[in-house]
Amino acid sequence: MNRVAYSTRLQRRRLGLQAGFFILFVLAPVLDIFRIDLNLNHLIFFGHDWTLGLDGFLAGRTGAAGVALNLLLRGFIPLAVVIGGGVWLSWKYGRLYCGWLCPHFSVVELLNRWMRRASAKQSLWDRRTIPPHDPDGAVVRTDPRYWPLVVVLAIFFAGLWAVTLLTYLLPPSEIYRNLWQGALTRNQQIFLIVATLVFSMEFLFARHLFCRFGCAVGLFQSLAWMANRRAMVIGFDRRRAQSCSSCASACEHVCPMRLKPRTIKRAMFACTQCGRCAAACTHVQAGNPAGTLLQWVQGAAALEQTGRDFGLHPAPPAYRTTDAPPQGRPRSAANEGR
Numbered sequence: 260m261n262r263v264a265y266s267t268r269l270q271r272r273r274l275g276l277q278a279g280f281f282i283l284f285v286l287a288p289v290l291d292i293f294r295i296d297l298n299l300n301h302l303i304f305f306g307h308d309w310t311l312g313l314d315g316f317l318a319g320r321t322g323a324a325g326v327a328l329n330l331l332l333r334g335f336i337p338l339a340v341v342i343g344g345g346v347w348l349s350w351k352y353g354r355l356y357c358g359w360l361c362p363h364f365s366v367v368e369l370l371n372r373w374m375r376r377a378s379a380k381q382s383l384w385d386r387r388t389i390p391p392h393d394p395d396g397a398v399v400r401t402d403p404r405y406w407p408l409v410v411v412l413a414i415f416f417a418g419l420w421a422v423t424l425l426t427y428l429l430p431p432s433e434i435y436r437n438l439w440q441g442a443l444t445r446n447q448q449i450f451l452i453v454a455t456l457v458f459s460m461e462f463l464f465a466r467h468l469f470c471r472f473g474c475a476v477g478l479f480q481s482l483a484w485m486a487n488r489r490a491m492v493i494g495f496d497r498r499r500a501q502s503c504s505s506c507a508s509a510c511e512h513v514c515p516m517r518l519k520p521r522t523i524k525r526a527m528f529a530c531t532q533c534g535r536c537a538a539a540c541t542h543v544q545a546g547n548p549a550g551t552l553l554q555w556v557q558g559a560a561a562l563e564q565t566g567r568d569f570g571l572h573p574a575p576p577a578y579r580t581t582d583a584p585p586q587g588r589p590r591s592a593a594n595e596g597r
């Protein structure tokens with residue numbers, strides 16, 4: 260199988276994962292996989308009540324030692340595992356969660372796609388329009404008649420997000436029944452109307468800004484990633500930069516975060532590791548025996564990308580995609596996913 264097919268397959272897998280996680284995000288409270296029940300004042304986790312045992316202590320049924328053990332086993336240790344695991348993953352691989360799972364980023368990419376059809380731009384704030392030819396040769400014609408669809412999609416997903424968030428806080432059966440029967444309480448109505456309005460505005464006008472600066476999960480992943488100079492990053496083969504002369508910056512046009520993938524790591528602080536830039540370049544350079552100029556690098560090969568952050572200009576390494584000199588095919592995260 261050639262490089263083009265491989266890159267397409269990797270992107271298909273990513274879309275499949277995003278779709279699966281979005282469905283899980285909506286259904287997790289319904290199936291009692293995970294939710295916080297404000298009526299009961301505790302978590303529900305895989306159908307079980309997840310309490311810290313404080314009620315038993317206050318009622319005199321549990322001693323101090325029992326409460327301390329409960330806090331440790333049901334509070335600190337699970338939190339430390341989740342946060343520590345997330346920080347470690349981000350430190351090593353960057354914002355993989357954002358690009359491959361996050362239900363917000365799925366909506367960002369979906370709206371980008373339809374906004375591009377309506378206006379030849381992925382964001383209202385883009386200065387340049389995107390050429391109609393995609394890197395894989397597909398032609399995307401701009402038609403302003405898509406604008407109503409963009410608005411409807413933004414409102415639909417804003418409403419879905421609002422309802423889903425409410426089911427994470429109150430029993431899903433109650434929320435969906437009240438919705439179906441038109442019997443929502445006043446507070447539930449206020450929550451849904453305000454949340455739908457806010458999400459609609461955010462999806463239409465500020466979805467990239469939210470991912471860059473507004474989301475704590477994204478921000479902490481980026482900070483952990485920046486702390487590791489050897490972390491996996493999209494690397495640009497500057498030795499072959501001349502090959503870009505015949506390309507209309509395809510990698511920049513496809514980036515859902517509106518970044519410039521050929522720049523230094525610091526300028527890609529919000530990169531979500533979606534790999535779309537590398538896939539685009541793989542298509543553009545399909546006829547080039549040396550292949551794509553953009554691919555994931557890590558370890559020693561990532562140091563050049565990071566070193567440039569501080570105004571240094573280290574010589575490009577003879578090999579870019581592995582810690583050891585190449586023997587046969589170069590190894591990279593992109594290749595491994597093929």
Ligand code: SF4
Binds near residue numbers: 519527530531
């Ligand atoms: S720079 Fe590349 S990997 Fe990062 S968000 Fe943009 S397209 Fe995705």
Ligand code: SF4
Binds near residue numbers: 508521540552553
């Ligand atoms: S890196 Fe690849 S996709 Fe980007 S401008 Fe150069 S040739 Fe085009």
